[in-house]
Amino acid sequence: MKKDVKAGRAAKKLVGALALLVSLGLAATGCTSGPAESPTDSGADAGDPQSGGSLTVLLDGGFSGGYATGLDPATSNTVGANLSQNAAIFGGLFVLNSDEDGQNGRIDPNQAESYEFSEDSLTLTIKLREGITFSDGTPVNADAVIWNWIRGLNSGSTSSPTVLLVRDAEPQISDELRESIVSALPSTHDPVKLEQDLGAIRAVDDLTVELRFTAVNATFINGLPGTNLNWLASPTAFKELGAAEFKVAPVGAGPFTVASAALSQKLVLERNPSYFKEGLPYLDELTFQTTNGDQVAYQTLLAGQADVIEGLSTVSLTDTAKSNPDLVVTEAPMTSPYVVQLNTRIAPFDNQKAREAVYYATDWDAINQGVFKGAGEPSQSFTASAGLFHNPEVPGYRTFDLDKAKALVKEIGGLKVVLGTTNTGVAPVVNTALQTQWQAAGIEVELKNQPLGDVITTFIGGNWDAMLQTAGAWDPSTGIGVGVRFGSTSPFSGAALPEGAANAQEAIQKQLTTPLDDLLADAIGTLDPDERDAVYKEIAQYISDEALAPFGFAFSDAQVVRQGVHGPGLTTKIPALAVRMGVLYDQVWVEG
């Protein structure tokens, strides 16, 4: 940071809270926004935001700092992990925003001006703000949205959302736009699907786009910022640069433009003078530096070589940072609780008594106190306080009772379990704690902590007993939410298959479902938040009654910044869309 932060320390203590802020967007299912949000104060006791300066942000190479497939939204497979880079370069049609304390999360239109569902909820109309241009000077209009969305849905990116679009509509598209889209697609694209998508997505006028679904999709807007459809790239720049160069240094309409880039290493961005929000961004330069491990990142911050660590997850380092007067720690509002998924399709957890034994043997409170110093937020379901449809307590939920656990283990003649998880962060520590507790109940536990890729492979192989994971997202059905963890056809679920289906593929082909599948479908089959809330309560009750997976507590990473840095998502809270707080970098500023 070029700005002198020492002066900021003194200033911080003196200056009262600046005015309040922001953007009173409407609830997530709301329809319109006001004008593009004005610059806002983004941290308590911070003073007036100041323009200028630069900021270096450290990102973990294992997650948000890894973008080996590039930054072209249409082809990147890590769009959801690289939200900060995407927001800085592309801006986004919509952003997840909230009150300063992280409550009342909502999807705010950003480059979009408004959105509206038809009466039957099957047609979504999005209107763009007038006058926005990409940083190369070309307009952000309906054609640009169609170009990006069709590319996003047809380029093989795993960051594209699963959407059921109408399949029989006639494309209404100019030859020029069609040619531009086709030339930007990989040669392996499916031409039939392309035609279908071109029919389902159409321009109503120069600033309005319409999308037609075959079924109600309550999570499309709520999940959009985590998918590649939220980020609009310049078709003209793509044509000029070519796919290979574009994926390294893409051109968008966000607050910053790419000055230099090396994939998964360092991304240097400069202020975009043509950004559509008056007076923003505040920073002249923003650098994302990839590091490996919390310890290295923390030392780099202390060495003065960086200003921000996004997503510090090591509890001991977070505590150390809290006691350092030169640093500010902001813990993310929680949206995703820990869960021990049990594979109910095979022994031993095809036996409900075995599953109940695990529920009773698990003392989540002890783990929360011992490992997380009480920072976790207890939850008996897949929701947490900063997410939608929060439902922390479930009637009849089986809580820790060692005697009952021992009795059940004895009754079923003993229990042997392989307990897996990822070998990163704090997960192996939690797994060890679980092993200790379960062994006290007479359960034999073998730990299997693996790299994420191997965990995925293990899930897909289907030969696993128990897996410590997180389940949930800001909207429970988006991201790695309840559907992924408990849908019978999801490769990452241990929930029972429908009767008559030997595997997930067969269930899909025969269109067979379980009662839980039906509930999960109902939860996204209505736009009414009250109805959705009621269905999620039913789902939580079902999971609890069937003892499908004991939930523990939600825990989130922390943002650590040097004194003098302010901004929404860094020094004020925004719920994690899926894993980590999103940062609105156009409003981040540094004290002079």
Add this chain to the structure above:
Amino acid sequence: MTAPTLNQVARTGERSSFLGRASGSPLMRLVARRLFVSILIVWAISALVFAMLAAMPGDVARNQAGMGASEEQVDDLRRQLGLDQPPVARYFLWLSAVFRGDFGSSLISGQPISTLVAERLPVTMELVLLAFVVSLAIAIPVAVLAARKPGGIFDRGVMVVSMTLLAVPNYVLALLLVVVFAVLLRMLPAIGYVPLSEGIIPNLISVTLPVAALAIPLAAFYTRFLRGDLVEVMNSQDYVETARSKGAGPWRVLWQHAFRNSSFGMLTIVGLNIGGLVGGTVIIEQIFAMPGLGVMLLQGALSGDSPVVLVCVIIFAAVAVGANLVVDLMYAVLDPRIRYGSH
């Protein structure tokens, strides 16, 4: 096409006779033999690594696709990456491409591997070469000084310090160096690399800590080895006694007689350690966020990017094999008995 002139014919004759003499020389035959064996070793390593990568559990397409991807998406990705073909076919396709100078592309980023290597190899080579030079520059004078008076204060101090440094893993040392020189003293950067094109001083500053983290344990090892060898030579070899009896001073005996002899053993150790030194960059580059081959190798391994891993391992192996080849040849140059096959 014109007929060759007399001069050209004469020069060709000279050259062929030179080549004839060279190919007939024991040294050149040794070079050719060792070179052939080295190429075979590198090829065998490539086949072995390819087989290991193919046998490793995991599905790179699934891993790359992530948890949210459908089976259809994963299958498409697998076809795009060419992973739907059997491993043997993939290996020979890869090998034939290598002979055409094409290392292929990263499965993850799609970037040509030759481009990635061209960007990253100089970083790793700079670290390795500097660490190598620094470690020897520390070890040789320190070992000689320590061997001058075995059991003296300096010698004991050197032994304690070198033993301590040997016991500390280089990644721990790296973090300690960062704490002292970057966090507390603010003298050197904690992470990052400045290319030579931006100036030699900024470049050297940026590599100081990683080079130190690599070189210090190595220097400690060399010091202990060389000091021990020198002491043994000084105490047991007849020619050392002869030199002394001829009136040579202790320093002269140490440098000109004992050290020259010990340098043979040192050469062996240095050759063997090059592989370890190159391997050490994998961790050190991670810690210091250096954009080198080590980071590329680790990222490739973690993401199942087998073409990248394969090329990185081959380069590392080639460096290690090449270093040992050079050491072998230096032996042959220094000791004619090896050249003529008596050893």
